[in-house]
Structure formats: structure tokens, C-alpha cells
């Protein structure tokens with residue numbers, strides 16, 4: 001008789017054992033949202049937005065911060081604020097959500113895709129340094145899933161080569177490197193508040209930055225080119241990338257809950273990693289010793305396919321979903337498609353990117369070799385939504401038992 005639920009066996013966890021939901025809100029959030037609805041201040045530099053912006057910048061340990069429409073736009077605004085434009089090269093990891101590279105295209109820069117480390121899937125800084133040319137203006141590091149790159153080294157490389165360091169913090173609100181929070185470690189930090197993220201408002205984004213000059217520039221860029229505080233004597237060309245008061249209300253509520261949630265997720269992730277480390281054929285991700293608090297957007301780990309007779313990670317995900325009855329937002333899945341194979345990263349499908357034959361050639365994602373990203377996506381990587389990390393120790397144990405059961409029986413006949 002089959003053991004695995006995917007083959008008709010009994011699932012390890014019953015459907016009635018619920019996993020934590022995401023996103024969440026409380027009565028105070030609903031009250032503030034209703035208050036805004038009843039007021040005549042719904043957007044455009046509203047008081048709820050600016051109170052949140054000040055609070056979140058302070059939380060990140062950054063001198064300045066401001067909201068914008070989403071995380072993609074936050075990266076675009078960061079690049080434009082630093083005057084990065086046509087033909088400038090920007091170093092980007094090959095494993096990330098497509099927005100990190102797409103934002104570079106949106107300012108006519110050239111995203112130079114660099115492979116990642118096998119045990120963190122964060123940018124490989126040896127390869128990043130080797131990819132620097134005369135045209136390189138910036139490096140975007142992504143704090144990916146539940147790992148951070150070596151931020152001391154990233155800063156040193158950028159200083160040595162006179163590059164801007166931009167942090168894509170879309171996954172990791174609150175992560176700390178030697179006690180300093182992400183968003184305060186580079187020139188500009190970029191956050192997403194999309195509904196799946198650890199600080200959500202449906203959609204939304206944020207920039208942290210280090211200087212008044214950069215802050216004012218980002219302010220203008222997100223507000224149709226108006227100068228700081230709406231000054232029309234000092235304008236530039238731009239569009240509307242603002243956030244609404246309702247989104248800010250949800251963010252204010254989420255920020256109050258964030259610290260407690262972060263600690264719970266980090267404790268659960270450490271416990272789960274310790275359980276997974278005992279299972280033959282599972283390789284947890286590496287946590288650098290300088291990481292003093294790790295935030296998680298998705299919990300990820302690797303399977304040792306050589307040891308497991310080349311079983312595919314996709315098959316393991318499907319079998320795990322059948323055992324664990326995760327809610328659909330938390331389904332187990334493979335990590336991001338490498339950007340040289342990504343169905344949503346297609347620079348050549350937009351005519352506006354054809355600014356010259358040279359540019360067209362330079363932005364072709366296929367010219368980059370990303371073997372580690374490919375191995376993670378196609379063979380070894382497994383990712384599950386961070387909401388499971390808001391569960392109990394029993395939930396973590398169920399999860400690990402599910403992984404063990406699947407790996408023990410994955411070769412059984414259907």
C-alpha cells in the first residue's frame with residue numbers, strides 16, 4: 001500500500017489542523033482605516049503616511065525614509081535618485097524576483113546578472129567583484145528569503161570601486177547585520193509592502209536613505225517632480241508613485257506587531273532548521289554569524305539530489321503539499337526562476353528597450369551563466385511561505401516529519 005498522500009496514502013497532517021493565516025490585521029487597524037474613509041484625507045502626503053514613514057525609517061536605523069507605490073518602483077526611484085541611467089551597469093544577483101533587474105531596465109541601465117552562493121542564494125561577491133567594469137555604477141544586493149549576503153564585504157567592494165550599494169530589502173524588514181537593520185547598510189534601501197511580505201499593506205513600497213539630498217530627490221521622483229514639500233520653484237521630470245492613507249494605516253498597525261512576529265519566526269526557523277539538519281538528504285541554508293536577527297520571506301532549504309537518487313525538487317514539493325495541507329498562499333514551491341530563464345524577465349519584449357543595438361545585446365539575459373541559480377531552481381531548492389513560521393513548535397515538528405516522510409518514500413511506486 002502507498003505511504004505517500006500524493007500516491008493515495010494517509011496524509012501526515014489532517015486538513016482540520018490549520019496553519020497560520022497571512023496577511024493579518026486587528027481591530028485597531030480596521031478602526032484607523034474606517035477613520036480615514038470618513039475623513040477627506042485619502043492620499044497625497046497625508047499625516048498617516050508621514051507618521052509611518054518617520055517611524056519605519058527610525059525602525060530601520062536610517063536617517064531618512066519615504067513611502068512609494070510598490071517595491072519595484074522603490075528600486076527604480078533609488079536608481080534614478082542616484083542618477084543611474086542609460087548604459088550604466090548595475091550588478092544584480094541572478095536569483096531574485098524579476099523586479100530587481102526590471103527596475104534597472106526601466107532607467108535604461110544594464111542589469112549585469114551575477115550567480116549566487118550555493119548555501120545562501122545571495123549574490124556571490126567574488127563573482128560580483130569580477131563583473132565590475134568602467135561602466136558599473138551600483139550593486140544591488142538582495143536579502144533573499146532567509147539569508148543575508150556578507151554586508152561587510154559588499155560595503156568594502158562598493159567603497160573600493162566607488163559604487164553605490166543599494167539594498168533590496170523586499171524580503172527582510174527587520175533583519176539585522178551585527179545589530180544594524182537592513183535598509184541602513186547601503187546608500188538606499190528598497191522595501192516592498194505587497195500583501196505576501198512580512199510588513200504588508202496590499203501593495204506599497206519604501207525607500208530608506210542616508211542624506212537629505214537623496215531624500216529630497218526621491219520625494220520629487222515619487223511626486224510628479226514637485227520639490228520637497230510641494231515646492232514648484234524647484235521641479236524635475238517624473239510621475240506619480242505615491243501611497244494612500246489606507247495603506248499607511250495598515251502599515252502603522254503591522255509595524256506595531258512586526259518585532260514580536262520577527263522574533264517568533266526567527267526562533268521557529270532556527271528550530272525547524274535544527275530538525276531538518278537531522279534528516280538525511282536535507283541541507284538547511286547557512287546563517288552567517290554576523291546576522292543578529294533574521295527576517296524571513298519564505299522559509300527555504302535544499303535537498304541533496306545526489307544522495308536522493310536524483311529526485312526532483314518539484315516532485316518533493318508536490319508530495320509535501322499533499323502531506324501537509326498547507327494553505328494555498330503557503331504552498332511549497334521551487335525558489336525563483338533564475339533571471340536567465342525567468343518567464344517574467346523578458347527585456348526583449350519591450351520596444352522602448354531598443355535604444356541601440358549595443359544596449360539590446362547587453363540586456364539579453366541569456367548571455368549570463370548562472371549555474372548555482374539553475375541548480376537551486378531546477379534541482380535542489382524548496383521554498384514555503386513564511387506564514388508557517390508563525391505556528392507552534394508542534395507545527396515545525398509536523399513540517400519536519402512531512403519532509404522526512406516524503407524523502408524516505410519518494411521512490412515508492414504510484
Ligand SMILES: Cc1ncc(COP(=O)(O)O)c(C=O)c1O
Pocket residue numbers: 070071072073096097099100142168170171191192193194203204205
Ligand atoms: C526581492 C524583491 N524585490 C522587489 C520586489 C518588488 O516588490 P513589489 O511586488 O512590491 O513591486 C519583490 C516582490 O516580490 C521582491 O521579492
